[in-house]
Amino acid sequence: MPRTVTFTVVPKLPPRLQPLMDIANNIWWCWDPGAVGLFFRIDRDLWTDTNQNPKQLLGAVSQARLEVLAKDDSFLNHMDDVVRRLKTYIESGTWKEKNPSAPEEFGVAYLSAEFGLQESISIYSGGLGVLAGDHLKSSSDLGIPLVGIGLLYREGYFHQYLNADGWQQELYPHNDFYNMMIDVVHDDEGNPVIIDVEYPDRVVKARVWRCRVGRVPLYLLDCDIDQNIPEDREITARLYQGDRDMRIRQEIMLGVGGVKIMRTLNLKPTTYHMNEGHSAFMTLQRVKELMARDALNFWESVDAVRAGSVFTTHTPVPAGNDMFVPELITRYFTKYCSEVGISLDQLLALGRQNPFDAREPFCMTVLALKLSSFSNGVSELHGVVARAMWERTWDGVPIHEIPVTSITNGIHIPFWISHDLAGLYDLAKILVDEKMPVQFIIAGKAHPQDTQAKELIRRIIHYARQPEVRSRVVFVEDYDINVARYMVQGVDCWLNTPRRPMEASGTSGMKAASNGALNISVVDGWWGEAEILGENGWSIGRGESYTDPNEQDQVESEALYEILEKEVVPMFYDRGRDGLPRDWIHMMKTAIRTICPVFNTNRMVQEYANRFYIPAAIRRATLRADDRKRSKELTAWKQRVQGIWSNVRFTNVESGQTENLFFGSILEVTADLYLDTLKPEDVDAEIYYGDLDSLGRIPKGKTVPMECIQTLENNVYRFRGGVPCLKTGQQGLMVRAIPSHRDLATKHEMALITWA
Ligand SMILES: *Cc1c(COP(=O)(O)O)cnc(C)c1O
Numbered sequence: 001m002p003r004t005v006t007f008t009v010v011p012k013l014p015p016r017l018q019p020l021m022d023i024a025n026n027i028w029w030c031w032d033p034g035a036v037g038l039f040f041r042i043d044r045d046l047w048t049d050t051n052q053n054p055k056q057l058l059g060a061v062s063q064a065r066l067e068v069l070a071k072d073d074s075f076l077n078h079m080d081d082v083v084r085r086l087k088t089y090i091e092s093g094t095w096k097e098k099n100p101s102a103p104e105e106f107g108v109a110y111l112s113a114e115f116g117l118q119e120s121i122s123i124y125s126g127g128l129g130v131l132a133g134d135h136l137k138s139s140s141d142l143g144i145p146l147v148g149i150g151l152l153y154r155e156g157y158f159h160q161y162l163n164a165d166g167w168q169q170e171l172y173p174h175n176d177f178y179n180m181m182i183d184v185v186h187d188d189e190g191n192p193v194i195i196d197v198e199y200p201d202r203v204v205k206a207r208v209w210r211c212r213v214g215r216v217p218l219y220l221l222d223c224d225i226d227q228n229i230p231e232d233r234e235i236t237a238r239l240y241q242g243d244r245d246m247r248i249r250q251e252i253m254l255g256v257g258g259v260k261i262m263r264t265l266n267l268k269p270t271t272y273h274m275n276e277g278h279s280a281f282m283t284l285q286r287v288k289e290l291m292a293r294d295a296l297n298f299w300e301s302v303d304a305v306r307a308g309s310v311f312t313t314h315t316p317v318p319a320g321n322d323m324f325v326p327e328l329i330t331r332y333f334t335k336y337c338s339e340v341g342i343s344l345d346q347l348l349a350l351g352r353q354n355p356f357d358a359r360e361p362f363c364m365t366v367l368a369l370k371l372s373s374f375s376n377g378v379s380e381l382h383g384v385v386a387r388a389m390w391e392r393t394w395d396g397v398p399i400h401e402i403p404v405t406s407i408t409n410g411i412h413i414p415f416w417i418s419h420d421l422a423g424l425y426d427l428a429k430i431l432v433d434e435k436m437p438v439q440f441i442i443a444g445k446a447h448p449q450d451t452q453a454k455e456l457i458r459r460i461i462h463y464a465r466q467p468e469v470r471s472r473v474v475f476v477e478d479y480d481i482n483v484a485r486y487m488v489q490g491v492d493c494w495l496n497t498p499r500r501p502m503e504a505s506g507t508s509g510m511k512a513a514s515n516g517a518l519n520i521s522v523v524d525g526w527w528g529e530a531e532i533l534g535e536n537g538w539s540i541g542r543g544e545s546y547t548d549p550n551e552q553d554q555v556e557s558e559a560l561y562e563i564l565e566k567e568v569v570p571m572f573y574d575r576g577r578d579g580l581p582r583d584w585i586h587m588m589k590t591a592i593r594t595i596c597p598v599f600n601t602n603r604m605v606q607e608y609a610n611r612f613y614i615p616a617a618i619r620r621a622t623l624r625a626d627d628r629k630r631s632k633e634l635t636a637w638k639q640r641v642q643g644i645w646s647n648v649r650f651t652n653v654e655s656g657q658t659e660n661l662f663f664g665s666i667l668e669v670t671a672d673l674y675l676d677t678l679k680p681e682d683v684d685a686e687i688y689y690g691d692l693d694s695l696g697r698i699p700k701g702k703t704v705p706m707e708c709i710q711t712l713e714n715n716v717y718r719f720r721g722g723v724p725c726l727k728t729g730q731q732g733l734m735v736r737a738i739p740s741h742r743d744l745a746t747k748h749e750m751a752l753i754t755w756a
Contacts, residue, residue, distance in 0.1 A: 008178050011059040014070040019083045024054035026212040027181050028086060030118045031137060031412065033419040035082045041075060052482065053120035056179045090215055094143030095609070103617045108146040109269035110135065111258050111279035113250075114157075114239055115150050115218060119482040121182070121211065122156025122175055123220070125239055126445070127507060128314055130481065131378075131601075132275050133213075134412035134507075138601035140214030141414075144609055147267060148218035149258040149279070151250065152177065152209050153239045160445045160478045166461025168446050168454045172238065182211045182220065185265070194227070195260040197253055200332060204232045206257055208264070219265075221257045248328050251364065255281030259289070270617035273310045273608070274372070277322050277364030283309060283371040284333075284347075288340055294628060298340045300635040302371065304628065306745060308620040310612045311372040313365055313404070314504050316385045323361040324351075353392035366393055373619060373745035374612040375404045378505040379525045382406060385501050396753040398688070400700050403746035407611065408526055409505035410604035413596060416511040418489035427492070427516070427585075438569060439472050441491060443479040488512040493568060496521040497540065497556065499549055513537070513595040516588045520563060522556060526599060536591040538563050623743065634743045637682075638750060641739045647676040648683070650756035651716055653735050666722040671706065671735045671756060674716050680708035684740040684747075685719040689733035698732050706735070 013020060020038075029035035030052075039054045040047050043061050050056040069075050096102050110132070116124030117133040124130060132148070139146040158170035185193045185208040193208045205228055206221040223235040234242075235249050242250075259282055262269060274280055283305050290301040315321060326348055337344050349355035350370055351362035369375050369390060377386035383406030387399050394402050442460055446453030457475070464473035476483055488494070494512035496503075496519065506525040513519060518536075521527040523543035531539050540559045546552035571583050597603070623631035652672040661667055669687050685708070690701035706721035723733055735756040738747065 009059075011055075012063070013058065014066055016070045016076065017066060017079070019079060020054075020058060023079075023082055023086060024058060025181060025183065026086065026214065027118055027121075028089060028140070028212075028214040029054065029082075031415040032082070032085065032089075034078070034085065036419065038075075038078055038082050041078070042069065051120045052118070053179065053181070055181055056120070056176075059179065092143065094145070096143070096145065098143075102614055103270070103621055105268070105270050105621065106145060106614070106617050107267065107269040108139075108144065108271045108273055108613050109149055109258070109262060109267070110139075110146055110273045110275060111149045111254060111282055112275035113151065113254060113278035115148060116481055117211065117213060117218075118181075119480055121180055122173065122480075123150065123153050123239065124481075125157040128276060130484075131314075131409055131507060134410070134415065134601040135275070135605060136213045136216045136218060137412040137415060138410075138605040140216040141412075141602060142605055142609075143215065144605060144613075146216055147269070148213070148216060149254070149261060150218060150220050151236045151239075151254055152182070152220035152222040153236055154222075154224050155238045157239050158445070158448065159480075162457070162461060162475070162477055166458040168457055170448050177209065177222070180211075182209045184208070185210050185219070193264055194225075195221070195257055195264050197257045197260060198335075199232075199249065199252065200335060202229075202232075204228055204235065204253070206236070206253065208261055219261050221253055221261070223253065244324060244328060247322070248324055248332055251278050251322070252281050252332060255279045255283075256285040258282050259285040263289075269308075270620055271308050271310055271613045273312070273613070274368050275312055276314050277311075277368045280311075280364045280368040280371070283367065284336065288336065291340060296628070296632070297635075298342050299639060300628070300632055301340075303635045303638070304620075304623060304631050306371050306373055307623050307631070308616050309368075309372040310608070310616055311368040311375045312378065312407070313368075313375065313386050313390075314378055316382060316389065316502055316504050318389070322364040324364075325361050326358075329362045353390065354395070365390070369393055369404070373616050376612075377404060377406045378409045379529060380406050380408065381501055381525060381528050382504040385504075394748050394751045396755065397748050397751065398699070398701060401748060403748050405611075407604060407607045408529060408599070409507050409510075410599050410601040411507050411510045411514065412601045413514050416485065416488060417514050427588075438564070439474065440495075441474050441476060441487060443476040443483055443487060445479055484508065484511065488517065489515045491517050492572065493517060494519050494521075495560075496524075496527070497560070498522055498524050499552060500524040500541075500543065500545065507599075510595065510599040513591050513599070516592055518568075518584075518587055518591055520560070520568065530595055530599060532590070532594060536587065536594045538567060619743075619745065630743055634741060637741055638739075641678065641682065641750065641752070644676045644678060645739065645752045645754070647674070648678065648737060648754050649674050650735060650737070650754070653756045655733070661725050663725055663728055665725050667725060667733070668720065668722050669706070669733065669735060670709075670718060670720045672712060672716050672718050673737055674714070676715055680717050680719075682739060682741070683737045685721075685735070685737050687721045687723055687733055688736055689723050690731060691727075692730065692732045696732070698734065701734075 023029050023035055039057055042057060046057050046060055112132040114124040114129030115132045116129035136148050154175055155172040156175055158172050161169050163169055187193050194205050196203045196205055204223060206223050207225050209220045209222055211218040224233045235253050258279060272282060286305045287301040290296055290304055329348060330344055333347055337347050348362055351367040352360040353366055354360060377383040386404050387402040391399055446457055460475055464475060488511035494509050494517045496506060496509050500522055501524055503525040509519045509521055520538045522540045528543060531537060540556050572581055574581055574583060576582050650671055651674050654670050656668045673685055685706040686703040687706060688701045688703050690698045693699050704721050704723060706719035708717050709720045710718040712718055737754045739750050739752050
C-alpha cells in the first residue's frame with residue numbers, strides 16, 4: 001500500500017489575536033460567559049456550525065474577518081479582559097493553601113471511562129461522563145491537585161436521529177482530534193509521550209493527549225497510532241461498543257495505562273479515585289509495581305494499594321455493573337498471576353462476592369470495593385440500594401453496616417446556568433402570548449440494543465404527530481450536552497419519571513433548578529434529599545416501592561396528571577395585574593435557594609476531599625512511614641487472623657433478667673469467646689441489639705462494645721457489656737466478634753464476623 005504522509009495545519013492568527021488560541025486551548029472558557037461571548041462574537045453562525053468548538057472556529061474563520069477583528073478595539077478589549085481573567089483564575093489560591101491541615105504529599109488521580117466536558121469533545125455517553133466532567137471543573141475551581149485519566153475515542157458516542165417512522169438511527173461521528181481542544185503531550189526532547197501496556201502476547205502502545213480543564217489536566221489515551229497493529233488500534237475506537245473481549249481490553253488500557261501515565265509523566269498521586277468500576281484494573285497494576293519497587297509480597301501490596309484507593313459506584317441496575325466470565329480473566333491475567341505469585345483462583349476471588357463460588361463471574365465493582373478504603377453511592381437512597389446490592393461481599397454483616405457510604409452528586413453550576421439567567425425572569429411576555437397551555441419537550445437516547453426504549457421513542461413520535469397535540473409534544477433529537485443546556489435553561493418545569501430506585505442520583509433536575517425551573521419528579525435519587533413538599537417543586541408519589549412495574553407506571557402517571565392539572569398549570573397561569581405569576585416566582589426562588597447551594601459539584605468535590613481523599617492520603621502516609629512498617633504489620637496480622645478465624649467461636653452467652661426490665665436500666669450480658677491463638681485485643685466483641693422484624697431478625701441494630709474481664713482456660717476469654725434499655729417494648733440482642741486492628745480501613749474490611 002502507498003504510504004500516507006500525515007501533516008497538521010494550525011490556524012494562522014494575526015499576532016494581536018494570538019491570545020485567542022490560549023483561551024481556546026483551555027476549556028475553562030466554556031464556563032466563563034465573557035469567553036463564550038468572545039467566540040460568539042467572532043462569527044455566530046460558524047460558532048454554531050462548529051458545535052461551539054473554538055479551535056475549529058479559529059481554523060475556519062476567514063482571514064479577512066480576522067484582520068477586521070485585529071483592528072477592532074472593542075473586540076480587543078473584550079479579548080484582553082478574558083485573557084486577564086483566565087490568568088487570574090489559573091493563579092488563584094489553591095485548595096491546599098486554604099486547607100493547611102492537608103497532608104504534605106497530596107494529589108488525586110481520577111479515572112473514568114468517559115468525560116462529558118463540552119459538546120465538541122465527544123467522549124461521553126451520558127450522566128456518568130457529565131458528572132466526571134463537572135468533577136474536574138469543580139476540582140479546578142477549588143484548586144484541588146487532581147488529574148483526570150480517560151480514553152480518547154476515535155468515534156464518540158452515537159448521534160441520534162429518527163427516521164420517518166420515528167425509529168432511532170445511530171450515527172458514529174469521527175472525532176477529529178487535531179481540531180479538538182486537546183493537544184499531544186510531549187516529553188522533554190519534544191517527542192510525543194507514548195506509554196506501553198502489556199497484553200498477553202504483545203505490548204500495545206498509546207499516545208497521551210491532554211485537555212486543559214482550568215487548572216486540572218485530563219490525560220487521554222489514544223491507541224490509534226501507527227505503532228499498533230490494526231486490531232489494537234481498535235481499543236480506543238468506540239465508547240461502550242464491541243464485545244466483552246473488547247471491553248476487557250479497553251478497561252485494561254484505562255486502568256493499567258492510567259497508572260503508566262502517572263509513572264511516565266512523573267506524577268505521584270496519593271489517592272486514586274475510580275469513577276465506576278471500569279478502571280478497577282488500575283489497582284492490580286499498582287499492586288504489581290509496588291511489589292517490584294518496594295519488595296513487598298502480593299498481600300502486603302494489596303493493603304498498601306487499598307490505603308490510597310477510593311471508589312464510587314453509580315449504577316443500581318445489576319446489568320450495568322461490568323462482569324467478565326472467568327475465561328476472559330484467564331486469557332488476560334494468567335501471566336499477571338504468575339508474575340505476582342498468586343493463583344488464578346486467588347485473583348478471581350478478588351472480583352467475586354463469594355470468593356468460593358467458582359461460577360461467579362469476575363465483577364469490576366467487587367474488585368473496586370475490595371481494593372478501596374472508601375466507597376460510596378451517589379445519593380442517600382442509592383447508598384441504601386448499593387449496600388443491599390453488594391451485601392454478599394460482606395457475608396454476615398448487617399446491611400446498614402456495610403462500608404459503602406454515600407456522597408450525593410451535584411452539577412458544576414457555572415457551566416450549566418444560562419448566561420443571562422436574568423433574562424429568564426422577564427420568564428412573562430412570551431408566556432402571555434402563548435396560545436397553548438402546556439408543551440412537553442422530550443429528549444433522550446435509547447441504547448442501540450434496547451429495542452424496547454426505541455419502541456417507546458417511536459410511540460412518542462407517532463403520538464406527537466396527531467394534529468391535536470402536534471404543537472404540544474416535541475421530541476428533540478440527539479440529546480447531548482448542548483441540547484441539555486438549552487433544555488434546562490429554557491423550560492419552566494423539569495419532569496423526571498424514573499422507576500424508583502433505578503435512578504442512582506440524577507443530575508439534570510439540578511441543572512434545571514439552577515436555572516429556575518421547577519422539578520416534578522418521582523421521589524428517587526437526589527430528589528428524595530432535595531424536595532421540600534409543596535415549596536420547591538412537586539413529587540410524584542411519596543417514595544413508595546412497587547413490585548409490579550406496570551402498576552407503578554399506572555399509579556404514578558395518574559399522580560402526575562393530577563399534579564399537572566390541579567397544581568402546576570393553575571399556578572403557572574395565576575397572574576397578577578402585572579402579568580406575573582407571583583406564587584410561581586416565589587416557588588422558583590425557593591427552589592434556587594434550597595437546591596443550588598447543596599446540589600453542586602463544588603460541594604460534592606469538597607466532600608470527596610474531606611471525607612475520602614484526605615483521609616486516604618493520611619492513611620497511606622501512615623502505613624508507608626518507616627519503610628512501610630505498619631503496612632507490613634497489618635498484612636501479617638490479617639493473614640494470621642484469616643488463617644484462624646474459622647476457629648473463633650462463642651462457647652457461652654449469658655444475660656441478666658430479660659423480662660420486665662425497667663426503662664433506663666442496663667441489661668448485662670457476658671460471653672465466653674474461644675480465640676485460638678488470638679488475643680482479646682485482636683477482636684471487637686460487641687452486643688448488637690434493636691427492634692425485631694417479623695422474622696425475628698434485627699435489621700437496623702445498634703452496637704455496644706464488650707470488655708474482656710477474665711481469662712478463662714484453653715484460650716477462652718470472658719467479655720462483658722451492657723445494653724441500655726432506652727426504648728420500651730420487645731427487642732432483641734445478639735453477640736458477635738469482629739477482627740480489630742487500628743490500621744484497618746473500615747471496621748468490616750476483612751468481611752469476617754462471628755455471631756454467637
Ligand atoms: C446531565 C446529563 C445527563 C444526566 O442526566 P440524569 O438526570 O443524571 O440522568 C445525561 N446526558 C446529558 C447530555 C446531560 O447533560
